[in-house]
Amino acid sequence: MTQLSDVLAGGDDPAAPVGVVRVLARHGFGTVEPGQLLAARGTLMGEVVTAGDLLRGALDAPAVELARSALAAPATQEAHVAEDDAVAAGLACAGGATLLAHPLEADPAGALGRAFAGGVPAALVSTVDGQRTLVVVGNDLDEAHGGLGSPELDEAAAAHVRGLLRRGATATDRTELAGVEVLVDLWVPVPSLLVVGAGALGEALAAQAAVLGWGSRAVATVAETTAAVEAFTDADVLVLLDHDPAFDESLIAGLRHGRGFLGALGSRRTQAARRERLLAAGITEEQLAAIHGPVGLDLGARTPAETAVSVVAEVLAVRSGRDPGALSAGRGQIGA
Structure with a gap:
């Protein structure tokens, strides 16, 4: 089975971009683990490999196709899971979600993949339209890759994820920073x-x-x-x-x-x-x-x-x- 860190880091083509899908908003499902992420990457053989899952796999079918399309451009999509399918996946109840798909350039994708593989904290911050992304990694989240369009916003995002890191737990946060709405996913190693x-x-x-x-x-x-x-x-x-x-x-x-x-x-x-x-x-x-x-x-x-x-x-x-x-x-x- 392909590991999420491998897909992000690049495998046989580390220069290739990655398409990722995340949960922008949701209702229902009960308690859901933060940091939901599915990624897709093209290979030198012309194939597309994917890894990760969304909501215990309940949304993987639409998410995989969305991740493939995200290799080219950002997109959002509404998805719904019926009660029986949700319970079968291990969720508490039915629900719906807005999925955000966006490309992730090779450098930030590789940094995120290496952080996952090495067991160090990592954060992925994007504008809610998926047009700009910033990856911040390291024990103190002091290494930045990519950018959100302005130094002010990048600095605000870095300060925000460091504040989340002090809680010591993986987190997903949709918030406004420097006047821009962003989606934040922070992954913290298991305590x-x-x-x-x-x-x-x-x-x-x-x-x-x-x-x-x-x-x-x-x-x-x-x-x-x-x-x-x-x-x-x-x-x-x-x-x-x-x-x-x-x-x-x-x-x-x-x-x-x-x-x-x-x-x-x-x-x-x-x-x-x-x-x-x-x-x-x-x-x-x-x-x-x-x-x-x-x-x-x-x-x-x-x-x-x-x-x-x-x-x-x-x-x-x-x-x-x-x-x-x-x-x-x-x-x-x-x-x-």
Whole structure:
């Protein structure tokens, strides 16, 4: 099966343009993963290869043809999926979508493909008519390819995707930047959960990470923990279960590195004692605010499994920039 990164990067003809299809707008379907993308590229043999999928494959039939046409020019198309077909594809319900198809020149397409293959963050920003595109890649999204038509808009787009990156999660966003409406897709590597300490809660956290599709590993020593947090990306997560003051060294390293989610379990007395030690070590009040402790949302958790749910729930809320609350109390779009 052809990989999306291979189609984007070029295979036997890296100079050839790529046609991509993305979801510009949608209604229905229930919760949908962001970063939907299908790509097509011509080969030296005159064939067109495609990779990726849209809405679990439910819209692949129209999208493949649209991607082929996008090799020449941008286009939009309305598509609808009936209830039975949506459920068969693993979606919650029927729905409709506006698909945006547009060409992607060889340089930005190759950069996007290499980022996918290398597991580094990448963003694709286009005007909503598909006429202009910008690809930004790198751990700090500091490498730009293509352009949106003006330095001001390019700078606004780069700043916007870096802001999204701080949430540590793949995202799709339709917004206005510098007076121009754009479609933004940001892809962030799957998070890795670092659990420091053993026991039933550590096992429950690993199980929750698996449910979310995150990587996870457990470590026991200060040296292992410190080395790990010093290499954190914005997507990575520390959950410190061990109350040993020696692990202050690891938290200090994480605060100074400034990347990822730092969570620490423990009673309020444990948190207060840790706070005083860190202040004495030269950590500022502003830096201390980056430690989530006691980590977890107040869900009334009592068992290790319930506590693990509360911990990952806080991670998700922080990464998405949301103030947690019941969906029934909100007025925004569900799943947005």
